[in-house]
Amino acid sequence: MRLPLRYRSEDSVEGQLAMYRRLEKNLPQLKGGPFALPDFSRGLIYGEYDCNYLVPRLNAQPSLEDFGMSFSLYYERHREKVMVYAITRGNSERISKSFELERGDPLPRKYAAFLIPRSEGEALRTEYILDRGIDAVFALPPETGLLFSASVSPKLERAIEKRIASMRRNPKASARPLEEKLSGKPMLLRMAIFADDRETAERCGELMEKFIVAPVKWRIRRVKRFEDFYRLLLPPEMPRMSLRVLNATYRSILKLPLLPYAGSDWIEFTRFAKMLSADISRGALVLGRVEDKIFSLDPSDLYRHAYIIGGTGSGKTNLLKIIIKGLHDLGYPVFVIDPHGELSEEMAKVIGDSVYLHPVHSPFGINPLELPAMKDRNQQVLMSVDELMNLFSNAFHLPETAMNVRYILQTVTRQIYKHGGVPTLAGLYKVITAIYNGQDVGISDQQFREEEKTLRNMPSQSFVSTLSRLQIFAADSLLRAITSSTTIDIGRFLEEKRTVFFSLPQRHIGLTASTLLASTILLKIYYAKLIRHGEKRDEHVFVVIDEFQTLQSLPILATILSEARKFGLHLIVAHQYAKQLSDDVRQAAITNAGVKFIFNVSGEDVGLLATVDPGFEKEIRSLIGSLSTGHCVVKLGSRAGDESLPPLLLKVNEFMAEEVRTIEQARTEEFRPKDVPFGFEMINPIFRYIDPPFVIPQRIIQVLISMGGSASIGDISDATGLKQETLNRVISMMASKGYVRKTGFGNRMLVSLSNGFIGDFLKSCDSGESRELIERAVNHYIRNGYYVAKTKTGIGESPKLVCIPFDGQYLDYQNAVEVEIAGKEELTEIMKRASPFIIRHVWCSAGSFQNVLDCARKWACKRTVIFAVFGDGLKVEEVEVGSMFGKKKLEKLPDSEVEGSFVKGLDKDIPEESPEKRVSPTLKARVALALGNDLAEKIRAQGLMDDLLKAAAEGNLSREEITEIALKLLKMGEEAESASVQTGKPVVGYSIESLAKLNPRLSAETVMELYEMLLERFRKIISLGLDSNETIGVFSEILEQIDYTAELLSAPAKNESSGEKLKDGNR
DSSP states (O other): OOOOGGGOOSSHHHHHHHHHHHHHHHOGGGTTSOOOOOHHHHHHHHTTOEEEEEEEBTTOOOOGGGGOSSEEEEEEEOSSOEEEEEEESSOHHHHTTTEEEEEOOOOOOSEEEEEEESOHHHHTTOOOOBTTGGGGGGGSOSSEEEEEEEEEOHHHHHHHHHHHHHHHTSTTSOOHHHHHHHHTOEEEEEEEEEESSHHHHHHHHHHHHTTBSSOEEEEEEEOOSHHHHHHHTSOOOOOSSOOOOEEEEHHHHHTSOOSOOTTSTTBOOBOSSOOOHHHHBOSSEEEEEETTEEEEEOGGGGTTOEEEEOOTTSSHHHHHHHHHHHHHHTTOOEEEEESSSHHHHHHHHHOTTOEEEBTTTBOOOOOTTSOOSOSOHHHHHHHHHHHHHHHHHHTSOOOTTOHHHHHHHHHHHHHHHHTTOOOOHHHHHHHHHHHHTTBOOSOOOHHHHHHHHHHHTSOHHHHHHHHGGGGHHHHOHHHHHHTTOOOOOHHHHHHTTOEEEEEOOHHHHOHHHHHHHHHHHHHHHHHHHHHHTTTOTTOOEEEEESSGGGGTTOTTHHHHHHHGGGGTEEEEEEESOGGGSOHHHHHHHHHHOSEEEEOOOOTHHHHHHGGGSGGGHHHHHHHHTSOOTTEEEEEEOOOTTOOOOOOEEEEEOOOOOOOOSOHHHHOOSTTOOOOOOOOGGGTOGGGGTSOOOBOHHHHHHHHHHHTTTEEEHHHHHHHHOOOHHHHHHHHHHHHHHTSEEEEEETTEEEEEEOSHHHHHHHTTOOSHHHHHHHHHHHHHHHHTTEEEEEOOSSSSSOOSEEEEEBOSSOBOGGGOEEEEEOOTTTHHHHHHOOOSOSEEEEEEEGGGHHHHHHHHHHHOSSEEEEEEEETTEEEEEEEOTTOSOOEEEEEEOOOOOSSSGGGTTOOOOOOTTSGGGGSOHHHHHHHHHHHHHHHHHHHHHTTOHHHHHHHHHHSOOOHHHHHHHHHHHHHHHHHHOOOOOOOSOOOOOOOHHHHHTTOTTSOHHHHHHHHHHHHHHHHHHHTTOOOHHHHHHHHHHHHHHHHHHHHHHHSOOOSHHHHHHHHHHHO
């Protein structure tokens, strides 16, 4: 058949070529493969060489050695793909192991830009290397070609040998570079750019100069005949008259990335095994193409979770968009946790009925510690406390070794739940800070007390590093509002099958807050789905988590990955590189994921991720380190009854969707949270009336009272067990408030009581009578081992004082007392008032006593004790609830000479070392009420109080039983010691200043030294372990010696015998 006239040519081969080019342009079905010359033309053009189109195999490890010592590679650049041709001589069998060879030829071009050395003299000494190899092709414009051709040339070797011999004759010249080139097998090179017009060829020539690691220039040549084009593709030969040739060693050429590989950008490839269409078209979720076939998944393929990994720009986010939109369109509820925010913002504009939440622009609240909605409250508390520990491990990186902090957080949280409150992060920070600063937060649990002590002794640096991250949730109003209350309903979102975007950009709220909120959201979804599973077994929920590494420290994460799918919660997690995850978390994610998408990765990640399919580890390793954008290796989990599927190379579709609204329209004010303040009454209802106690100042005051009103800091430290550093800080604070005075004596610091403490309580008194009653009440409770606190103002009805039994270490909140000052107008209201206290004390004057007693008997709603002030004495009447009777007791309060009205009327001092100091104030108060003042003084004078308190502590004794035991103890003491003990006599305490005034010749410092010397001797005797009678006997002997010495010194020495007596006395 003759060709149409326009295809005819004087050269029959050129006419055939024109016909083929015309057909290639007009017939779409021919565009899938390479252009091919007629058979008779190929033989005339290539001679002994073969030209083949290279299609890389997925499982191949290609090498340039397979192409022999003379070859050409021609890269044909099209708009949507790159085609690579190899011209070789008899190496097809070796090449076919790595490539599928198809018969084909490049399309001829009219212009060529040849690269040549700039200097002929330097040509043989230089290595002309094509930097970046095949990647240089992608810098070229479409419809161009790049040639890299190499061949062994004996003429080149001889030319190098001659040059070496010539240089050896010149002692100044170095022939070493040429000798190294000769040993590395020098090869002749040809590199050229082909284009359809001169301008393009010149532009490409200039561009290619940048890719050659040597000085070169380019020369344009027009290709007039088509056979000239193909002959220029053949391996080069050495010119006869010139040494200006490109050359390089074979050793260097083998290192160049010249060969195409499966997964390269725009490179067609073939698999080592074909897959059936049914294997890659599995459902309605279309993701892309595999070998020009549609690849789709069924949502059930994602039920076992999905794992996505790939570096920046690899196409990972594009795949997430396709999956999110696809699941939304199929009617599944989808939650997206986005720590950066860009993904959420883009998708919120595309999915019009989605919910877009952002801490700043579309605010919402989610309290991490709010109880999940469950019928069993104990289970609610258990889950919430567990959630708290999860959050602290992940967001605040609380180490496993910080057990004391963990226990305190758990206990405080449970205590708040116990009283019906909801803890917040800001509240927890306030509580922990209060504990660390020495305040009592109202929890009486013994183990808590031990952990509390450990926390207070933590080094400042350790405390700050452990919990300082909580501070932002207390100090920052935005974060405090977000975490104070929950304004979103996860259950409602599930019910409505909504797609919800949680945008948590770190640039707006910081890394810690972003991580905390992401962790909280996942846990809230997890618990919500866990609770709903019983009623909604067919409900499936997908949670998409970008930057998955932010949640890796969540202890419950492994449980969610392994168990959540059983009740319909499925994760789709994505991150950038393997080392972002710990080995355990990474292994858990990969093992539990039914579908794995691996985009381009590098470095160690290649080896780590190649093991997702051990049977194809070698093939995966060769691919994932050089995947182009939008390409990934997919490993699908096999379905029930199916064989394990090999990995696939997927080209992901580009996400295409129109925006249906602006981001401003997506934002909402529906879920804006309010800042919920934290009150310590959530921990203990008593704190509704008082601030958390700071007990150290009152402990110091009690010690000063026991020591006569003055003491050194060392003595106070010994008595309280507190560090001097802490005491110095607290005493300075007390001095600034006027509670104490500090006086320096050399290296010692003397601390003395003043009136400022009682003055604080008297400020709110509106009459002289109430001032006297308040003063007497404070004196009484301080003396009897209570912590005394003023009540807050502005809280409505409240007592005047709250007094809490205090044993020197801990407060007994269960037996806290509300103290009222009786007034005629409010007496009935006081008696009727409900409060969390189990006992009420009412103080009144002698004239009001009967009226108060009658009112209490009639209206008291709880156990009430009435204290009537009679001069220096007290009448105490206890009234049971609703009773019409009472038992009277009379207490005598002796005066004291200790300075300051606040310490007036304090009873006999009890040494700090006495076991009586370690007994609960509640027990001491019960014993005192049972004995009465006279009997109690007798017991104490005989040294029997410790025995009595021990007996009372061992059993729940009635008042009659306590009195009976006391009388027996007295009888036994009288039989053992005939000496009588005066009762009721007040013991007068003296301050150091008052003692110094007795002798003007002595300074207060000298008196202080004498006091310390005497006190030290007394301590030594007390610590001997003697019983009460023996100890009193020793003290009696010492006192007799002191009295005797004082008598001698008070009279003038009249004779020598007096001096001898004095010596005897000294001895």
